[in-house]
Amino acid sequence: MRALPEPYASCLPQLLAAALSEDLPDLTAPAVFEPGRRLHAVLLVKAPGVICGLPAFAATFELLDGTCEVTLHTGDGDRVQPGMVAAEVRADACAFLAGERTALNFVCRLSGIATLTSAFVDAVAGIGCRVLDTRKTTPGWRRLEKHSVHAGGGTNHRMGLYDTAMLKDNHIDAAGSISRAVELVRAKHGPHVPLVVECRTVEHVREACECGVGHIMLDNMDLAAMREAVREVAGRARIEASGGVRLDTVRAIAATGVDFVSVGALTHSAPALDLSLKVAP
DSSP states (O other): OOOOOTTHHHHHHHHHHHHHHHHOSOSSHHHHSOTTOEEEEEEEEOSOEEOOOHHHHHHHHHHHOTTOEEEESSOTTOEEOTTOEEEEEEEEHHHHHHHHHHHHHHHHHHHHHHHHHHHHHHHTTTTTOEEEOOSOOOTTOHHHHHHHHHHTTOBOOOSSTTTSEEEOHHHHHHHSSHHHHHHHHHHHHOTTSOEEEEESSHHHHHHHHHTTOSEEEEESOOHHHHHHHHHHHTTSSEEEEESSOOTTTHHHHHTTTOSEEEOTHHHHSOOOOOEEEEEEO
């Protein structure tokens, strides 16, 4: 199997083993094809989008058939159009059919995320606002799904709870106030810990600024409140808008002057890109 790039190398072997264990053994292909039969198939693009997940697609067949040949005609992040051949596979027939669905599941899912991300990025083009992902990812798939966001032109937010402290409503309510919650985090981790504070009102924004917070998240605010929050911050912190952002609303949100818009739908609601594997002559 070819050497895998990151983030595939760190998570794909486990994901691929689990995926194939759900499917195999195959009762059908070994009954239909004689030993040694080989197939040539093409990965056909059926809808416009951004391709992603090709290393996972190739690795599926290479794991099942050490003699297979997978030729990639596109790369992660490439824009594709219907009728394009994104990849070709030449492999043992039984190995090919054992891996076909798993390979498609990876590339269709990850391409769907990249495609939806690119649509959001295109929607805010020219404003200077970046599109962020969230932690609303499929368990076990986070690194691949966030890679897909990046392939679609988006920006990755924190990878997990371990790389940035984020004070959300439950933390703040438990502490009693934003000021107290910020104080507790800094007492535990020091004054330079990466810190994001979720604010539900402009008053909360004002309090966070007074605490010297460098990244403020506006939670489910309307456009007028966002504009007021931007005026209140006046460049003292980076501002992120979050909550229920849709493709038809993201440009207006970005135009309020925020630095980022975070979109959970990029990973929790992206439809799979329509791709198919067809046996070729």
